[in-house]
Amino acid sequence: MSNSVFSVISRFVEEYRSSTPNKLKMIDAYLLYILLTGVFQFLYCVLVGTFPFNSFLSGFISCVGSFILAVCLRIQINPQNKRDFLTVSPERAFADFLFAHTILHLVIVNFVG
Amino acid sequence: MAHLCLFSLLALSLVLKTQALTPTHHLTTTDVARLQAVLSQPFTDLKSAYYSVVGLSKLGIFVADADETCRFIKSNLDPSSVESLFYAAEASQALPGCEIPVSNDTRDLLLATVSEDSTASQIHQSVSTLSSLGLPLASQEVVSALKARISKEDNVLTIILALQTASRLSQQAELGDILEEIEDLAARLDDLGGVYLQFEEGLEATALFVSAAYALSDHVDMEPPLKEDQVIQLVNSIFSKKSWDSLSEAFSVASAAESLSNNRFHVPVIVSAQGPAAISHSQPFLRLQVTDVLCQPLSSASVLVESASATSSKSAILSQAPFTLRDGIFELNFMSSKPASGYYQFSIAIAGDSRFVANHVELKVKVSTRVSINNMDLSVVDKDQSIGPKTTRVEYPTKAKASFMADSHQNFAMTFQLVDETTGVELTPHQTFVRLHNQKTGQEVVFVAEPDSKNLYKFELDTTERKTEFDSISGTYALYLMVGDATLENPILWNVADVVLKFLDEEAPSTIQAKTLYTPKPEIQHLFREPEKKPPTVVSNAFTALVLSPFLLLLILWFKLGANISNFTLSPSTILFHIGHAAMLGLMYVYWTHLNMFQTLKYLAIIGSLTFLAGNRMLAQKAVKRLEGK
Numbered sequence: 235m236s237n238s239v240f241s242v243i244s245r246f247v248e249e250y251r252s253s254t255p256n257k258l259k260m261i262d263a264y265l266l267y268i269l270l271t272g273v274f275q276f277l278y279c280v281l282v283g284t285f286p287f288n289s290f291l292s293g294f295i296s297c298v299g300s301f302i303l304a305v306c307l308r309i310q311i312n313p314q315n316k317r318d319f320l321t322v323s324p325e326r327a328f329a330d331f332l333f334a335h336t337i338l339h340l341v342i343v344n345f346v347g
Numbered sequence: 348m349a350h351l352c353l354f355s356l357l358a359l360s361l362v363l364k365t366q367a368l369t370p371t372h373h374l375t376t377t378d379v380a381r382l383q384a385v386l387s388q389p390f391t392d393l394k395s396a397y398y399s400v401v402g403l404s405k406l407g408i409f410v411a412d413a414d415e416t417c418r419f420i421k422s423n424l425d426p427s428s429v430e431s432l433f434y435a436a437e438a439s440q441a442l443p444g445c446e447i448p449v450s451n452d453t454r455d456l457l458l459a460t461v462s463e464d465s466t467a468s469q470i471h472q473s474v475s476t477l478s479s480l481g482l483p484l485a486s487q488e489v490v491s492a493l494k495a496r497i498s499k500e501d502n503v504l505t506i507i508l509a510l511q512t513a514s515r516l517s518q519q520a521e522l523g524d525i526l527e528e529i530e531d532l533a534a535r536l537d538d539l540g541g542v543y544l545q546f547e548e549g550l551e552a553t554a555l556f557v558s559a560a561y562a563l564s565d566h567v568d569m570e571p572p573l574k575e576d577q578v579i580q581l582v583n584s585i586f587s588k589k590s591w592d593s594l595s596e597a598f599s600v601a602s603a604a605e606s607l608s609n610n611r612f613h614v615p616v617i618v619s620a621q622g623p624a625a626i627s628h629s630q631p632f633l634r635l636q637v638t639d640v641l642c643q644p645l646s647s648a649s650v651l652v653e654s655a656s657a658t659s660s661k662s663a664i665l666s667q668a669p670f671t672l673r674d675g676i677f678e679l680n681f682m683s684s685k686p687a688s689g690y691y692q693f694s695i696a697i698a699g700d701s702r703f704v705a706n707h708v709e710l711k712v713k714v715s716t717r718v719s720i721n722n723m724d725l726s727v728v729d730k731d732q733s734i735g736p737k738t739t740r741v742e743y744p745t746k747a748k749a750s751f752m753a754d755s756h757q758n759f760a761m762t763f764q765l766v767d768e769t770t771g772v773e774l775t776p777h778q779t780f781v782r783l784h785n786q787k788t789g790q791e792v793v794f795v796a797e798p799d800s801k802n803l804y805k806f807e808l809d810t811t812e813r814k815t816e817f818d819s820i821s822g823t824y825a826l827y828l829m830v831g832d833a834t835l836e837n838p839i840l841w842n843v844a845d846v847v848l849k850f851l852d853e854e855a856p857s858t859i860q861a862k863t864l865y866t867p868k869p870e871i872q873h874l875f876r877e878p879e880k881k882p883p884t885v886v887s888n889a890f891t892a893l894v895l896s897p898f899l900l901l902l903i904l905w906f907k908l909g910a911n912i913s914n915f916t917l918s919p920s921t922i923l924f925h926i927g928h929a930a931m932l933g934l935m936y937v938y939w940t941h942l943n944m945f946q947t948l949k950y951l952a953i954i955g956s957l958t959f960l961a962g963n964r965m966l967a968q969k970a971v972k973r974l975e976g977k
Contacts, residue, residue: 256908256909259908260905260908263901263905263908264901266901266904267898267901267904270896270897271894271897271898274893274894274896274897275894277893278890278893282886282887282890283882285880285881285882293894325966325967325969325970326966328966329963332962333959336931339932340938340951344944346939
């Protein structure tokens with residue numbers, strides 16, 4: 235059982251390393267960063283307490299929102315998905331990403347207090 | 348459906364209208380005396396002399412010093428002024444033996460004033476003067492001058508003056524048109540609430556109208572077109588004011604009063620009860636004053652009670668009973684019909700002269716009586732009725748000698764009867780209260796005694812049931828009986844007996860709660876919201892470092908993946924874009940520390956639009972490059 239799981243994982247990692255374009259790998263690195271930041275914030279909340287609760291929510295939602303927007307960017311940039319996004323060029327996707335982030339940060343800074 | 352409603356409404360209004368109006372305002376003898384006093388003031392000039400002398404003559408009073416007044420008039424007379432001649436002539440008419448010398452010039456002046464070009468007031472004054480001085484005048488000319496004047500100036504005062512003038516003319520003249528003006532003028536009166544009828548020009552105009560209208564109607568012997576209700580409404584308006592601002596106002600009221608008491612057609616009747624309309628055995632006569640508007644008794648009148656009925660049962664007691672006249676007062680011995688105590692509605696008719704107006708009056712009369720208490724029995728009844736009740740009879744106004752005891756096993760009971768002292772008929776007054784007063788604590792409790800079907804009053808006190816009213820305070824209570832009613836002449840407060848009440852579970856007599864209501868209450872200290880406990884700074888700092896650490900990881904990964912800025916074109920749009928983007932991030936920080944949302948949005952709009960334009964250009968360039976490179 236663990237053997238098959240291990241082999242699946244190693245196969246997956248190998249495929250990832252070889253076939254994924256660099257741009258996507260960079261976005262994946264960014265995603266990992268965001269994820270870790272969110273996890274650490276949650277850890278703090280669990281261990282120490284929810285004071286101040288609005289700041290925690292603001293930070294956590296910032297991570298979640300950024301993660302989602304980055305995932306969207308990744309999907310739209312991926313050349314394998316080109317058929318689904320005929321009207322959206324990678325530049326357009328990036329511009330949307332920036333615009334959405336502006337709004338997200340506006341709300342987050344308002345809420346963080 | 349609508350027609351039926353309208354018709355029923357009309358029928359209803361007609362039914363209501365048939366109930367004649369009676370005057371609500373009239374002059375009493377004191378008011379007449381006051382009017383006389385106002386008119387008797389010493390006069391300063393000819394005009395005030397005219398008002399005083401003629402006004403008093405209308406009230407039937409003659410000036411004390413006639414000769415002195417006559418000399419005054421003659422000395423103040425200005426023969427070149429029509430107004431002056433008018434005042435002098437009219438005043439001298441009212442004084443016996445006073446003659447104004449008349450010259451030809453005066454006569455010519457007066458005759459010349461009678462023309463279309465003079466004002467109505469001038470025409471009135473000259474015609475009155477000519478008539479008072481016995482000089483001939485051409486009535487037809489006057490009539491045509493008046494008619495021309497009315498058509499030019501259609502106001503109320505002009506027409507009133509025309510009416511006054513017409514009443515001094517010869518009866519052969521054609522006064523028909525002027526007579527019609529009375530009806531037109533009456534239509535101009537304002538009806539206020541169905542009670543008052545007056546001109547908007549005021550009281551003086553209304554009063555002058557009344558005197559002018561009746562003067563002219565008497566002169567031509569034709570009934571004025573005023574309905575009875577209108578006459579009464581005019582009476583209300585004119586006599587509602589009991590103190591007068593000016594001599595002319597007082598004069599107008601005196602003229603109106605005189606014409607309403609002395610004309611040939613309508614004489615309003617004022618009926619008022621002398622004192623309160625209340626009758627009892629000691630005071631069996633109902634006395635009425637029946638007068639005209641000048642408070643002069645109408646001796647030719649005969650007063651009759653058409654019907655008298657009790658207001659509660661509507662049964663008629665009297666029908667067609669006459670009043671007898673004694674010393675100017677009409678009286679009727681009502682007690683001879685042996686009425687029961689209560690209120691009675693009298694419908695009174697005044698006959699004797701066809702000119703009487705408002706000669707049906709409704710009057711509410713009270714018949715009062717004295718009450719006596721019979722068969723007052725006090726008893727203490729055992730609850731389980733094993734021992735028979737001990738009854739003690741008490742006579743009013745004595746007090747029972749022994750006091751009564753009532754505790755949880757016994758009830759205290761009281762029965763009595765209230766009867767009319769003279770007739771022995773049972774009464775049910777409005778107030779029959781039983782009051783228990785604790786002399787020591789000053790507490791009192793009041794109960795109501797109710798009559799049963801046979802008009803026997805009963806009161807029962809159950810100590811266990813009523814202990815909350817007494818606050819369970821045992822002790823000696825003085826028992827009082829209170830009887831009162833509007834128709835009773837002798838209300839009763841009788842200390843019947845002393846009752847000793849014993850309550851179970853007696854609490855220590857606490858002072859009445861009211862005392863503690865007004866003492867200052869304990870002060871409330873406001874507790875401010877305590878700030879939540881913060882974790883120690885070390886922990887916070889450690890976690891801040893932990894949260895920021897993935898950024899380092901990101902940089903390392905990106906470096907490993909080979910991220911570079913080799914494609915960085917130094918075009919203006921690129922630079923501008925990056926600067927703008929950095930500015931936006933900086934703005935976020937400043938927003939967090941200093942700004943509010945509105946300011947941020949303002950700056951964001953500016954920076955954002957620049958960044959957008961630059962970014963758009965930059966990305967377009969990149970897209971072009973990408974497509975070229977493919």
